[in-house]
Amino acid sequence: MNRGIPTKTHKRMWYQVGVLLVLLKNFVAPSQKSALEEARSLTAPVAEATSGGDLEGSEFWDQHDELLQKARREWGRRYPELYEYTDQFADQFLDEKLVHAIANREKQLLASLFEPVVPGVYRFQLFTPEFCDLLQQELKHHEESGIPQRRPNGMNRFGAILSDLGFAEIMDDMMNLYLIPISRHLFADYVGPNDLVETYPFTVKYKPGQDVKLDPHSDAATVTVNVCLLEQDKDAKVLYFADDREPAIASKAKQFVALSNPGEALIHLGQLRHGIAPIEQERHQLVIWMFGEHDYVRIAKYEPDEVRQHKVLYDLFWKRGVHQEL
Numbered sequence: 097m098n099r100g101i102p103t104k105t106h107k108r109m110w111y112q113v114g115v116l117l118v119l120l121k122n123f124v125a126p127s128q129k130s131a132l133e134e135a136r137s138l139t140a141p142v143a144e145a146t147s148g149g150d151l152e153g154s155e156f157w158d159q160h161d162e163l164l165q166k167a168r169r170e171w172g173r174r175y176p177e178l179y180e181y182t183d184q185f186a187d188q189f190l191d192e193k194l195v196h197a198i199a200n201r202e203k204q205l206l207a208s209l210f211e212p213v214v215p216g217v218y219r220f221q222l223f224t225p226e227f228c229d230l231l232q233q234e235l236k237h238h239e240e241s242g243i244p245q246r247r248p249n250g251m252n253r254f255g256a257i258l259s260d261l262g263f264a265e266i267m268d269d270m271m272n273l274y275l276i277p278i279s280r281h282l283f284a285d286y287v288g289p290n291d292l293v294e295t296y297p298f299t300v301k302y303k304p305g306q307d308v309k310l311d312p313h314s315d316a317a318t319v320t321v322n323v324c325l326l327e328q329d330k331d332a333k334v335l336y337f338a339d340d341r342e343p344a345i346a347s348k349a350k351q352f353v354a355l356s357n358p359g360e361a362l363i364h365l366g367q368l369r370h371g372i373a374p375i376e377q378e379r380h381q382l383v384i385w386m387f388g389e390h391d392y393v394r395i396a397k398y399e400p401d402e403v404r405q406h407k408v409l410y411d412l413f414w415k416r417g418v419h420q421e422l
């Protein structure tokens with residue numbers, strides 16, 4: 097008998113013991129992928145349509161929504177200060193004059209901050225360049241996670257839905273604290289007390305070889321705010337407005353507008369048609385759509401009596417500084 101060399105029976109026995117141990121281990125602590133690993137292993141639908149793509153791949157996104165959220169929590173944030181409205185946020189990331197005008201209820205100062213660029217469109221400084229820089233770094237951080245991201249809207253294929261990435265609360269705060277008073281001030285004929293309740297914030301990217309233009313369209317929003325995130329050449333005017341409806345609420349001819357400095361924003365009614373002519377330079381924009389409850393988009397003008405009534409309520413905001421009571 098050779099005691100040193102395992103016989104076939106020994107080998108079979110050790111193999112069976114091995115199988116039993118693996119089964120036992122999986123029974124006690126089943127091997128499981130983390131949400132992040134699982135999300136990374138998904139094959140997400142590729143965005144293809146350049147119009148009407150809102151529901152593209154919606155089954156996939158609905159099915160995996162919970163997993164993707166869990167994976168993002170696991171991945172974490174790089175700049176947590178971007179996600180929460182605080183005094184520090186206002187000091188560091190918002191235009192100083194705007195914050196001062198709203199905080200001190202200086203109506204005249206607020207009015208002076210908006211430059212009418214074409215009929216129905218106003219330009220103003222909303223965020224600081226630092227905010228734009230950090231936001232872009234944060235978006236890169238999310239991209240590096242390998243977690244699939246859904247296209248931002250039905251026309252743009254590149255960019256991100258900010259509420260998916262945890263920015264819902266800060267954007268709602270921005271609307272309630274700043275963008276509602278601004279909209280009530282600029283568009284009193286169209287925006288009443290209950291017309292801006294919800295936000296849909298997203299970013300879009302235009303780049304040679306990817307999306308290079310945007311056909312004329314209206315937004316699914318009562319009011320739209322469009323912020324420049326990446327500095328542009330001063331004379332590169334690609335963003336245009338043209339109202340081809342009857343009756344038009346603004347000019348019918350295409351009017352080009354510059355939006356070149358990080359943090360600078362345009363604000364307009366969502367129904368005012370606009371587009372982007374073919375770009376030569378990469379553009380990154382943050383867009384905030386605002387509308388009523390249950391996605392209600394108001395496009396009708398209020399009657400003069402209603403506008404007067406709204407103005408009385410709006411003035412209370414300036415006297416009391418309590419927007420929620422309006």
Ligand SMILES: [Fe+2]
Nearest residue numbers: 313314315370
């Ligand atoms: Fe748009």
